[in-house]
Amino acid sequence: MTTFETFLEGQKQAGLDDDLIAVLREVAEATRKISDTLKTSSLEGLTGATEETNVQGETQKPLDILSNDILLDACRALPSVSFAVSEELDAEVAIHADGRYAVIFDPLDGSSNLDVNVTVGTIFSVIEAKTAADILKSGRHQLVAGYAAYGPQTTLVLTTGKGVQIFTLNGEGTYVLTTADAKIAPEAKEFAINAARRASWDDVVAAYIEEAIDTGHNMRWVGSMVADTHRIFNRGGVFLYPADRNKPASGGRLRLLYEANPIGLLVEAAGGEAIIGETKILDLEPTGLHQRVPVIFGSKAEVDKLSAAYSARKLEAAAE
Numbered sequence: 001m002t003t004f005e006t007f008l009e010g011q012k013q014a015g016l017d018d019d020l021i022a023v024l025r026e027v028a029e030a031t032r033k034i035s036d037t038l039k040t041s042s043l044e045g046l047t048g049a050t051e052e053t054n055v056q057g058e059t060q061k062p063l064d065i066l067s068n069d070i071l072l073d074a075c076r077a078l079p080s081v082s083f084a085v086s087e088e089l090d091a092e093v094a095i096h097a098d099g100r101y102a103v104i105f106d107p108l109d110g111s112s113n114l115d116v117n118v119t120v121g122t123i124f125s126v127i128e129a130k131t132a133a134d135i136l137k138s139g140r141h142q143l144v145a146g147y148a149a150y151g152p153q154t155t156l157v158l159t160t161g162k163g164v165q166i167f168t169l170n171g172e173g174t175y176v177l178t179t180a181d182a183k184i185a186p187e188a189k190e191f192a193i194n195a196a197r198r199a200s201w202d203d204v205v206a207a208y209i210e211e212a213i214d215t216g217h218n219m220r221w222v223g224s225m226v227a228d229t230h231r232i233f234n235r236g237g238v239f240l241y242p243a244d245r246n247k248p249a250s251g252g253r254l255r256l257l258y259e260a261n262p263i264g265l266l267v268e269a270a271g272g273e274a275i276i277g278e279t280k281i282l283d284l285e286p287t288g289l290h291q292r293v294p295v296i297f298g299s300k301a302e303v304d305k306l307s308a309a310y311s312a313r314k315l316e317a318a319a320e
């Protein structure tokens, strides 16, 4: 049996920085605490919405705030952490003046699913950032990224750049390796998109979905990106959240720093692709902590089709 701690020892031997290992240990422990909190949340009255809204104008749930606090406490306990960046915080929070790692997180992803007892998650990544200005770096600079999916099982999916490991929380509260070097199937006939927004899709996405339906693809939409991602890790497929063509300035629904980038690193490390139009997600230079972007990721062959269509559209536009 390979526990998370055994895995960390292996990472140390492979040369991963001790401070980064400590960050991973503490963040994993934070996800275990969040998992525990979620299990009995209704019994504790942790349901419904609060009176608060976050910087994006979204109503916060008690569990959004609690999960955020658990992760902030984890950051404060780590001398090497310089900043915390979160969906639930207006700006970056300075943690330790002499720290060097920024921990970036979506404390609870898919929180609209909380009250219906459907899988939600935590998404996180770590980059080197000694100053606040260092935080706005492309996703290629992420040193580690991962998510915890809180469903029938609690699963921790992690990459330190090369390869993706999947751990499952056992009855004793220990993460145990259940899939080593996870890979995303290069092809799969399944897509995830919020079809109710069809009128706002761009031409490339609309054409792709039309052809997918015509050629017998299946559709799934959980409404928690972590859960949709976890399905793609298990049996392939593609996830699409395009920008609203009528509101291009909004950029999309999902946030670059704590949703698209960590998932992008995991997906690429598992052999999949993750794009924003004709650009790879990980190559985009961020302009703001809460920047929204249109995302597509998953099985390589499917995402490559979409990426080629965006490139062709760009060439056509340039020729006009």
Ligand SMILES: O=P(O)(O)OC[C@H]1O[C@](O)(COP(=O)(O)O)[C@@H](O)[C@@H]1O
Binding pocket: 087, 106, 108, 109, 110, 111, 112, 194, 223, 224, 225, 226, 253
């Ligand atoms: O409301 P929609 O269009 O189904 O959007 C669902 C998407 O929004 C999100 O819930 C956004 O995340 P948060 O819950 O962290 O704000 C994604 O997890 C999910 O894929």
Ligand SMILES: [Mg+2]
Binding pocket: 106, 108, 109, 110, 225, 259
């Ligand atoms: Mg989210």
Ligand SMILES: [Mg+2]
Binding pocket: 064, 087, 106, 107, 108, 109, 110, 111
């Ligand atoms: Mg969230």
